[in-house]
Amino acid sequence: MKIPLEWLKEYVPIRLKPEALAHRLTMAGLEVTGIEQVDGGPIFDVEITPNRADWLSIIGVAREVAALTGQRLKPPLGHKTQDTRHEKSKTRPTPPRPADDKSRGEHAPRPIIRIEDHHGCSRYIGRVIEGVAIGPSPAWMQRRLLACGARPINTIVDITNYVLFEYGQPLHAFDLQRLAQRTIIVRRAQVAEPITTLDGVARKLAADVLVIADARHPVAVAGIMGGVGSEVTAQTTDILLESACFDPWMIRRTARSLGLVSESSYRFERGVDPMGVEAASIRAARLMQELAGGTETAVQDVGTTTFKRTTIALDVARVTQLLGAPISVPTLRTTFARLSCHVASDASGASLRVAVPSFRRDLTQDVDLIEEVVRVTGYEHVPALLPTTTLRQPQAAPDHAHEQTHALRERCAGLGLTEAVTWSLISESDLARCRCDATRAARLANPLSQDHAYLRPTLLVGLLDVVRRNLTQGALGVRLFEIGHVTQSVLGQEDRAECAHLGVILSGLWARDWQTKTPADFFRLKGLITSIAQHTTGAILQMSPASLAWAEPGQSADIAIDGRPVGVAAQVARHITRPLDLEEDVWFAELSVPALLALTRATPHAHAPATFPPVKRDLSLIIDHTIPFAALHQVMRETGRPLATIIELIDRYAGKQIPAGKTSLTFSIEYRDPARTLTAAEVDAVHQRIGQTLMTRFGVTLR
Amino acid sequence: MTPTAELEQLLSEAVALINQAASPDALEHVRVTFLGRKSRLTEIMRSLPTLSSEERAQTGKHANQFKAAIETCLAQRRDALAAAPVAAPLDVTLPGSAVAHGRLHPITQTIEAILAVFTPMGFEIVEGPEMEFEYYNFDALNIPKDHPSRESFDTFFVDLPSPDPAKGRLLLRSHTSPVQIRMMERCRPPLRIVVPGKVYRPDPLDPSHSFMFHQVEGLMVDSRITFAHLKGVLDAFLKALFGPATKTRFRPHFFPFTEPSAEVDIACASCDGTGCSTCGRKGWIEIMGCGMVHPHVFKAVGYDPAKVQGFAFGMGVERIAMLKHGIKDIRLFFENDLRFLEQF
Structure with missing residues (x-):
């Protein structure tokens, strides 16, 4: 929001330089993100947190400046209108008073204002200003509006906008003569009731939308935008000025569903000051009389006009207990008083009763007051202390899953793999390319783009893209891993739907130097994941032939440890890699991290290495190539x-030299007894028995 | 020439040849030439009987001295040759053999650097799901439906029926804070946790925004944890991460789940707080959000706000990594170009 400093100074004396004021406000939570220098003087750009609806106006910011600097606020209508009205409690009947109409003689009848939805609208003030002349607003007003980012239109509309910025209370001016039967009804829309809003869009409203209607049809979407047909035009002479208090949640819902956000809806959503409704109405009516030559002829104030301050009990000891810094009772009282609160002590003085003003509906309990105190006195006055605390057995992460997962990462990096972090959100075509069933993948209800509309069911998509990127950029070899969550739409099984996976991908050269050149291949991949798995589980993994949708036929494996499945490994099918312009083959393995961690090895029991010498023998044989190793x-x-x-x-x-369909294998076998030196005869006997058994069982030929 | 004079001349010739000999074979050749059966020395020795007794004694003595001198010389040369390298000297400046050398992603390294400050202070590391219930992401954190405070948390919703409709729709968590709720529901105070993880917000990609990024969240709850402790712990953290001279400041802010709430800035290291292009002329760089846990949050998890107090904090990992390493574009983290990754 823009705050022209010259406008702000109208309501509060400011002795600080603009930069010093900006710093003071920032350090009190009203962040000044920039100071713009224009002809009329500096303009602050402030960022207002959603809890501080009261700062969405020049007077609101002036009030904060006054509180922070100990100055007195000078509201445009004087303090009487501002403050006494706060405490005035009065209830007026809501129905119109026809008797009054007759008594007005030759005057047109008073407008009829009726609230049908008291939940949606707690108060509605309608003021009639007759005989206005429509023209351009004065230059000073136009300048301020422009500084705040509003386009000047005409005197009447400009006045409503001006008072909106000044008080934070949205107003609307209707052309009274264009309101059927001079009537305003605040009600819910009928199903598909039509209205053309001032942005020129013809809309059909839903039944939960709050509208302002005349005797016949809606003339405005309450709190959001007026309708075409009742707006002020060059011919307008009589105004019905609306100043109302609408329900924040209803306005917000409607603004969202219509996709309409206005200065007005922005403020109603956050909650306007219920007692500011009247002040803003009076202020705007006066300006219309001064600047447009009108005469106020009638006022209708309908709905709840009472306001009772919320009183919060504050245990004085709790302030120090929460902040860890002593705050004296006089400091508390001064601070609350500066913030327009009424403060009373209980008899013991141990507790304060703080009555908060109508514009601070964000203050509802003691911690809110404690924040106010420390905010105004300054966070910098609270010391920075290290806590002394209770030690107890770790309970939040007894399995150390993060540490174990990180050990996996370090293992992968230690084995020569570089870590990638790829998008968890992928496209439907990514899924199709990697032969994943899109109907089993979880889709976003509101994706940012179709490129990132699905939760990845596999790490392959992202890693394959990284391989492509790096090979295209001239890398000779790519060896990467990623540990990240993948998601399957397994309904009703929250734990199984999302799971951490480890992906390993290799392509091109594994290593190259001036002496050797090692290409990546399936067994390089297998060696890596064998090492990774053994490090974690202490067990050797087993692979068995598999047929995976994304793999090159005959080049894929299921991976198990101790008979439990933990993942898959394969060469990525060439019909997937070739269309990506990948000339190199790609190998990929994906393992379930929880499955690996579940197999984490028990603390190993150590044995002293055997000291008696081993006997080594080689065994060469020829075997049918269909027999698995x-x-x-x-x-x-x-x-x-x-x-x-x-x-x-x-x-x-x-x-x-080897017959077709056969393979020659050579084994090195080490024989050893932990307790004695073996004789040659003993070793020969076992060695021959191995050979014999292989001949009988597999029909091998010994060489 | 007398035999003695001849031996002296032979000795100087032999010494020269011995020192020139480049191999054991060449050395052997020199030995045979000067000491072998067909050598001049042998001839001289054989001629001794023909000499007078006086000449014989002197020549014999000189011949023995000659032999001893040559043998000493040969032995020295033999040792010298043995010590010399057999092959040509190595060019030790050639590159070493390739060792496959992997690295951890800068985001992982940054997360671990952050966690490494908190774990010695007794914070346990926990993680949570990225696909989360609306209840944990919002409601339990005092962010009611249709409330403007949800505006700061635009969220991806997942198009799956909720497995637990009482906890609302499924979404991609927009912050790591839901893990606070899950942990407090499971554990009794005192509790100290740090939570690293991925989070998602529908922000289009640009140099400073990404729809996927990482956060580290922290929570400390005990009977008497104060705002001063929050300042103390985070001040210590930022000094550990950015250096002992780091200046911090706490600025009031609004978060629905904490009260009081603060944003924490560090003084810009480039200009020491005076304002420069790195910090956008502000002098300070916003680094994290924090605050005292809101009583509504304690109530949501069944803690008694009258008996426990605590603080929570959260920070963006990419932002910190960018600041530490001078990275100007967040997208570099997710492109995974090896020329980028291999710098860390």
Whole structure:
């Protein structure tokens, strides 16, 4: 909001320089984000938090300046109209008074004002100003309006806007002669009731919209915008000036549903001062008489005209207890008084009774008052202290999930993978590209764009894009990981719907230097995730052939640890990578982080390494290539137990000198007994038994 | 020439050849030449019987000295050759072999740097779901429906039926604060937690806005935690993160879930608070929000506001990372260009 300093000074004496005033206001929570220098003097740009509706006016800011600097506020109507009216409690009947109309003789009948929806409108003041001349408003008023960002229109409209900025009370001027039967009814709209608002849009209203209607149809959407047909024109002579108090929640809902936000709705949404309704009405009527030559001929004040101050009990000890800094009772009393509160003590003096003014509806309980005290006296006067506190057994995160997940991250980085953080929100075409079922993905109800409309069900989408980006930028190899949440729309299962995944992606060269050149491949990927999984779980993972929708046929695997599924690994299908202009093949693995962490290994029990020397023997064999390595290895371990402690594949070959469909494998086997030195004969016996068993079980040929 | 004079001449020739010998083989060749069976020395020794007894004694003595001198020389050269490198010297300035070297994302590094300040103070690290109920994101945090205070929290809603309609619709959390509620519902005070995580707001991408970003939230609740403690802990935190000379200031602000509330600024390191282009001529850089937990929040989780007090705070991770590393565009974090990531 814009605050022209010269206008502000009309209501409060200011001795501070603009920069010093801006600092003082900022440090009291009324943030001045900029000072603009224009012809008429400096204009403050202030940012007003949603709790401070009372600051949405020049007088409201002046009131704050007065409170902070100890000056006296000079409201345009004087203090009597402002303050005494506050405490005046009177109730007037709401129906119109036809008797009055007759008594007015030759005058036109008084307007009829009726509130049908008391929830939506607690008070409505209608003032009739007759015989106005419509023309341009005076230059000083136009200048101020422009400074506040409003376009001058004509005397009457400008006066309503001027008083809106001055008091924060939105007003509306109707052309009285264009109101059917000189009647104002505040009511809910009928279903699909039509109105054309002043922005030229023909609208059909919903039944929960509060409208101002004349005897026939709506003439304004209450608190938001007037309608075409009753607005002030060059021909207008008689005005009905509306000053009312509408329900914030209703205005807000309507403004949102109509997509209409105005200076008026902005203030009603936040709540106007119920006692400011009358002052603003009087002020605007006076200006209309002064500047447009009109005469006020009638006033109708309908609805609740009483206001009772909210009284809050404040335990004086609690102030110090919450702030951790002593605040004296005189300081409390002075501060509240400056903030237009009425303060009384109870007999003991341990508690204050603070009655807050009508414009501070944000003050409802003791902490609100405590904030006011520390806000006005200055946050800088509270010392910065380190707490002494109670120690207790950690209870919030006994599983240390964050720390464990972070250990996974560090493991990945230690293995040469660089961490990426990619968008959790992806597009429908991303899903289709990676062969994900869009109907199983969770969609946003209000996406910002179709590019980011779905919650990712896999890390593949984002990581694939990062690979593409980096290879396009000239990287020779990309090796990345990401740990992030993925979401599946598994209904009713909140825990399973969202899950942390670890994604690993490789493409191009794994490493290159002047001596060697190592391309990435499936077994590089498998080695990495084996290491990652072993680090976390202490167990060796197993892979079994899988057929994944996004994988190159015959190049994908399911991953399990101790028989429990933890993820998948595969070469990404070329029909996915090629259209992305990826010439290099891409390998990707995705693991469930909770599944890995659930298998976290128990504290290992240590054994001293064996000291008796090992015997090493090689075993070369030719085997049908359809026999999985894991099956062979399993049998070798079972047969070689317990002396064959290490059975390692050291060479695998297919090609020349090997029959078609066969593979040559060479193993290095280490035999060792923890308690003694083995004899050659013992080792030979086991070694031969392994060979024999493989021949019988798998039909291998020993070389 | 007398044998003695001849031996002296041979000795100087031999020493020169020994010192020139570049290999054990060449050295052996020199030995054979001067000490072998066909050497001049052997001839001289063989001729000894033909000499007079006086000459014989002198020549014999000189021949032995000659032999000893050459052997000493050979031995020295042999040692010298053994110590010399076999192959050509290495060019040690060649690059080392490639070691795959991974890095953590700057956002992760920043989060860990933040957490590393709080964990020694006894704050536990907890996380929560990114897809959250309206109740935890708003209502329990004293942000009622249709209230202007929701305006600061535009939110993505998820198009799925709520698994628990009593807790409202599903949304992507717009801040990490819902985890405060979840933890207070589960744990009894005293409680000290820090909560890192992703949050979402429908802000179009530009150099300073992103619809996805990260926050770290904190909460400390005990019987007598005061606003002064809030200032003390955050002042210590900011000094740990930005350096011991960091100046902080607390400025009143509004958050629905705290009262009193504050925004925390640090003095701009580029101009020390006098105003420059880095801080937009303000001298101060807004770094986080905080406040004393609102009694309504305590009531929502079943804590008695008369018995417990506490503070909460929250900060944007990207903002801090940008400030620390001089990053001008938030989008760099999510493009994951290796040339960017490898700087951290």
